[in-house]
Amino acid sequence: MKNNKLLMIMLIMLVAITLVGAVALVVVLKFTGAEEHKEPTIDEVLEASVDIPQITTNLASNDYIRISFKIQTDSKEAKEELEKRDFQVKNIIILELSEKKAEDLQGKEALLKFEEELKVKINEIMQEGEVVKVYIIEPLLQ
Structure with a gap:
């Protein structure tokens, strides 16, 4: 029972870390070098x-x-x-x-x-x- 609880906590932490990493990646790409090339006026x-x-x-x-x-x-x-x-x-x-x-x-x-x-x-x-x-x-x- 303790193993299941420990496994569940580790799984939740792993998913949370993955989500935070994905959000951080999107933010970094959006606000740095991934600018769209604008056509001149x-x-x-x-x-x-x-x-x-x-x-x-x-x-x-x-x-x-x-x-x-x-x-x-x-x-x-x-x-x-x-x-x-x-x-x-x-x-x-x-x-x-x-x-x-x-x-x-x-x-x-x-x-x-x-x-x-x-x-x-x-x-x-x-x-x-x-x-x-x-x-x-x-x-x-x-």
């Missing part, structure tokens, strides 16, 4: 974005394109660097477009792929931050 996006004015250039297929971009960076410092590197960015865009044919820039998937290619190329020259997204603003293919 539109104002934050605009503060960290650079406009690339309209560029007109030839394509590999002897067509030409008139296109402009908005490039979103991850910080104001990166934006400032990108503004200083605008001539390099324009050069990258022109070189990349010179390799494209008109059909390479038609359709949603093609434009998204081109945006990603530009993002990768521009990030190669960045030192203070990185490009988060490249947006094609005004494409006119002729």
Whole structure:
């Protein structure tokens, strides 16, 4: 009878310790590093974005394109660097477009792929931050 009582007390203590540990774990995860990644507000996006004015250039297929971009960076410092590197960015865009044919820039998937290619190329020259997204603003293919 004493063994049953002792066993019951040990079992209750074990369950209580387990519950306290579980609650402590949940509290620690909630209030420390398990923060959710918040998307930036539109104002934050605009503060960290650079406009690339309209560029007109030839394509590999002897067509030409008139296109402009908005490039979103991850910080104001990166934006400032990108503004200083605008001539390099324009050069990258022109070189990349010179390799494209008109059909390479038609359709949603093609434009998204081109945006990603530009993002990768521009990030190669960045030192203070990185490009988060490249947006094609005004494409006119002729």
